[in-house]
Amino acid sequence: MSTTYKKRMQRKKEYIDSRIDEANIDTGIIVLLTGNGKGKSSSAMGMICRALGYDMKVGLVRFLKGEQQTGEDLFLDNHSNIFSAHMESGFTWNTQDQELDKKRAMETWLEAKKFLSDSKISVVVLDEITYMINYNYLDEAEILNTLSNRPENQHVVITGRAASKGLIDASDTVSEVEDVKHAFRANIRAQKGIDL
Ligand code: ATP
Ligand code: MG
Numbered sequence: 001m002s003t004t005y006k007k008r009m010q011r012k013k014e015y016i017d018s019r020i021d022e023a024n025i026d027t028g029i030i031v032l033l034t035g036n037g038k039g040k041s042s043s044a045m046g047m048i049c050r051a052l053g054y055d056m057k058v059g060l061v062r063f064l065k066g067e068q069q070t071g072e073d074l075f076l077d078n079h080s081n082i083f084s085a086h087m088e089s090g091f092t093w094n095t096q097d098q099e100l101d102k103k104r105a106m107e108t109w110l111e112a113k114k115f116l117s118d119s120k121i122s123v124v125v126l127d128e129i130t131y132m133i134n135y136n137y138l139d140e141a142e143i144l145n146t147l148s149n150r151p152e153n154q155h156v157v158i159t160g161r162a163a164s165k166g167l168i169d170a171s172d173t174v175s176e177v178e179d180v181k182h183a184f185r186a187n188i189r190a191q192k193g194i195d196l
Contacts, residue, residue: 062087
């Protein structure tokens with residue numbers, strides 16, 4: 001190993017160690033997963049597994065839940081630390097009843113608000129809520145206000161395409177998942193264990 005390489009790595013380690021020492025704050029954060037690529041909701045489910053591993057309580061709220069049950073619904077819904085609320089609706093283009101969708105969105109949001117005021121719930125997942133704001137089914141200002149008044153140590157994971165600027169600004173960690181390729185475009189239907 002060359003000495004310059006060793007020195008470079010040493011400096012890098014020192015820098016990383018100092019950054020790790022500086023990051024000494026513990027607080028609830030908002031993680032936003034947006035973009036057109038696959039991996040947003042399943043990433044949220046991954047964080048749920050992490051939280052459950054530490055015996056934390058999780059509120060799982062799914063807006064725009066499709067008719068098809070997912071593997072995680074089957075696996076997680078009966079878990080004693082999961083508190084869930086699902087919007088009883090398919091996609092808008094299936095139901096084609098805007099008023100009904102709006103009413104159901106509101107009902108589901110009221111359930112979400114309960115979780116967002118309960119300090120015993122450590123992580124709240126708001127799956128596909130971005131669409132509720134973009135379709136004007138829910139009021140962005142009310143959502144942002146509820147998020148900023150949630151218990152201090154509560155984490156929130158938000159998923160959905162085309163997140164509004166308000167949601168991005170309110171979030172601490174934001175990832176945009178890019179759609180580089182998707183198997184569906186090669187006529188491969190949604191696969192159990194991967195897509196649902
Ligand atoms: P996942 O739940 O797999 O993490 P996601 O939450 O990122 O996906 P959504 O927009 O919520 O993506 O769509 C959910 C479903 O649509 C999943 O079955 C997913 O595989 C599929 N999907 C996601 N992105 C694409 C895409 N770019 N093209 C086709 N199908 C997609
Ligand atoms: Mg999703």
